[in-house]
Amino acid sequence: MDWNQEIVIQKLIEAVGNPARVLTEVQDIYSYSFDASFGVYKPDVVCQPMATEEVVEIVKVAGQYAVPVVARGTGTSLSGGPLPVRGGIVLDFTLWNTKLEIDPDDLIAVVSPGVITSKINEKANEFGLMYPPDPSSAHVSTIGGNLAENAGGPRGLKYGVTKDYVLGLEIVTAEGKIIKTGGRTVKNVTGYDLKN
Numbered sequence: 001m002d003w004n005q006e007i008v009i010q011k012l013i014e015a016v017g018n019p020a021r022v023l024t025e026v027q028d029i030y031s032y033s034f035d036a037s038f039g040v041y042k043p044d045v046v047c048q049p050m051a052t053e054e055v056v057e058i059v060k061v062a063g064q065y066a067v068p069v070v071a072r073g074t075g076t077s078l079s080g081g082p083l084p085v086r087g088g089i090v091l092d093f094t095l096w097n098t099k100l101e102i103d104p105d106d107l108i109a110v111v112s113p114g115v116i117t118s119k120i121n122e123k124a125n126e127f128g129l130m131y132p133p134d135p136s137s138a139h140v141s142t143i144g145g146n147l148a149e150n151a152g153g154p155r156g157l158k159y160g161v162t163k164d165y166v167l168g169l170e171i172v173t174a175e176g177k178i179i180k181t182g183g184r185t186v187k188n189v190t191g192y193d194l195k196n
């Protein structure tokens with residue numbers, strides 16, 4: 001690590017606005033060292049953002065001090081995706097499970113990244129709808145992790161995989177810019193197709 005941990009952690013606390021959502025104690029961060037694949041890589045700090053603006057501020061701090069950042073859902077990945085192989089910051093999205101809205105007229109769901117996948121299907125069922133993708137880990141994995149992995153699973157042959165169900169995304173770039181791609185409609189053909 002060649003960055004000043006004390007300064008960066010103070011800046012991260014300011015970015016999140018709540019010291020309870022910036023974890024540094026070994027007993028708190030150890031479980032972020034692995035996923036369902038192989039290898040153990042301990043992060044230096046774990047941040048638990050609950051809003052887009054918080055993510056923006058965190059990645060800006062990371063950029064300013066050249067600290068690696070890795071996003072994480074519930075760590076069920078089989079690919080090593082959420083592992084902080086060069087240390088740095090793990091962005092734990094699991095607390096940001098606060099938005100799960102179904103619009104039955106438009107046949108869409110609007111969700112925050114930490115929502116557990118099976119909850120989307122359960123909520124859709126209330127309207128006589130379904131959210132089919134189930135990477136066999138739907139009861140424990142997050143929609144953010146599913147998107148990043150384009151998770152499939154046993155229902156994929158009949159219904160398709162995660163990306164077939166994504167209409168629009170709000171993204172924070174590595175520079176800390178917010179971009180929106182796609183939208184609420186299937187036919188959304190102007191501009192670049194960044195979503196896919």
Ligand SMILES: Cc1cc2nc3c(=O)[nH]c(=O)nc-3n(C[C@H](O)[C@H](O)[C@H](O)COP(=O)(O)OP(=O)(O)OC[C@H]3O[C@@H](n4cnc5c(N)ncnc54)[C@H](O)[C@@H]3O)c2cc1C
Nearest residue numbers: 071073074075076077081113141142144145148151152153
């Ligand atoms: C028993 C079991 C069976 C499985 N079967 C299948 C299967 O049949 N098919 C299949 O495709 N997969 C399968 N998987 C893997 C599945 O893809 C993952 O479980 C799931 O997609 C990861 O979700 P997660 O919330 O655990 O994400 P994590 O494991 O925490 O992260 C996965 C990736 O997503 C990124 N990420 C997480 N959140 C965000 C975010 N908000 N923004 C940007 N990036 C983010 C991480 O950086 C990482 O690269 C299985 C897993 C298990 C444990």
